[in-house]
Amino acid sequence: MLIVVDGIDGSGKSTLCAALRQSVGEHACRVVRPLHADHRFAAAVRDLFALEPDFARLASTETQRAVAGHYIHQFAERVARDIKPYLSEGQVVVSDRYWYSLLANQHAFGVDCSGWIAALDELPRPDLAIRLTVDVDTAIRRVRDRGDDPWYDASFLRRVDNYLTANSPDFGLVPVDGTQPVTELVQLVSERIATRVRL
Numbered sequence: 001m002l003i004v005v006d007g008i009d010g011s012g013k014s015t016l017c018a019a020l021r022q023s024v025g026e027h028a029c030r031v032v033r034p035l036h037a038d039h040r041f042a043a044a045v046r047d048l049f050a051l052e053p054d055f056a057r058l059a060s061t062e063t064q065r066a067v068a069g070h071y072i073h074q075f076a077e078r079v080a081r082d083i084k085p086y087l088s089e090g091q092v093v094v095s096d097r098y099w100y101s102l103l104a105n106q107h108a109f110g111v112d113c114s115g116w117i118a119a120l121d122e123l124p125r126p127d128l129a130i131r132l133t134v135d136v137d138t139a140i141r142r143v144r145d146r147g148d149d150p151w152y153d154a155s156f157l158r159r160v161d162n163y164l165t166a167n168s169p170d171f172g173l174v175p176v177d178g179t180q181p182v183t184e185l186v187q188l189v190s191e192r193i194a195t196r197v198r199l
């Protein structure tokens with residue numbers, strides 16, 4: 001079974017994924033982060049931001065398209081390596097992000113990746129995909145309280161959020177209030193999983 005937890009940075013994805021693994025049982029459940037950025041690559045991208053503060057506005061450049069292509073190919077490779085074999089073994093795989101937020105991030109940079117959707121839709125379809133909803137200011141405050149210095153600003157995250165909100169029905173992403181206590185989120189997701197298993 002494939003469970004996807006998506007949402008903007010700071011929405012609580014990693015926290016919920018870890019709690020779900022505890023709830024399902026560590027032996028039967030894997031948490032994967034197929035979009036987690038390669039540190040050297042991410043550092044190089046951040047250097048570009050430092051050199052050119054308007055980088056996000058130069059999104060239609062070949063550089064940003066190349067970054068998008070890198071993330072999409074890396075994602076497909078990680079799905080093949082870290083998700084598919086474990087689904088075949090009957091494990092529960094909980095994916096922290098899926099291609100939904102990948103496309104949302106590219107959209108926020110101004111790169112239209114809608115041409116990729118048909119190919120991405122060939123990858124394993126989640127049995128349940130939720131989008132944790134948290135307002136952008138709360139999300140950024142959470143990231144800072146966590147001790148991180150976000151590389152994006154509120155307007156970037158708002159563009160990501162708007163894309164995810166607008167495309168949730170088409171992507172089959174179920175919105176879930178991410179400000180609820182983690183214990184309640186785990187219970188809610190577990191109930192939805194049970195419903196689907198019965199179907």
Ligand SMILES: Nc1ncnc2c1ncn2[C@@H]1O[C@H](COP(=O)(O)OP(=O)(O)OP(=O)(O)O)[C@@H](O)[C@H]1O
Nearest residue numbers: 009010011012013014015142146178179180181182
């Ligand atoms: N339901 C919640 N209520 C209150 N605080 C939460 C909740 N879930 C997570 N947090 C806190 O918010 C912060 C961000 O959570 P987390 O790291 O899980 O978000 P994330 O969506 O995985 O972020 P990123 O995409 O940046 O990795 C953490 O400090 C976490 O403890």
Ligand SMILES: Cc1cn([C@H]2C[C@H](O)[C@@H](COP(=O)(O)O)O2)c(=O)[nH]c1=O
Nearest residue numbers: 035036037042045067071101102105106
């Ligand atoms: C720097 C940078 C990042 N992204 C995307 C790639 C991923 O979807 C997220 C980062 O995910 P993480 O779990 O927080 O590591 O951001 C991008 O599309 N373009 C970029 O330049």
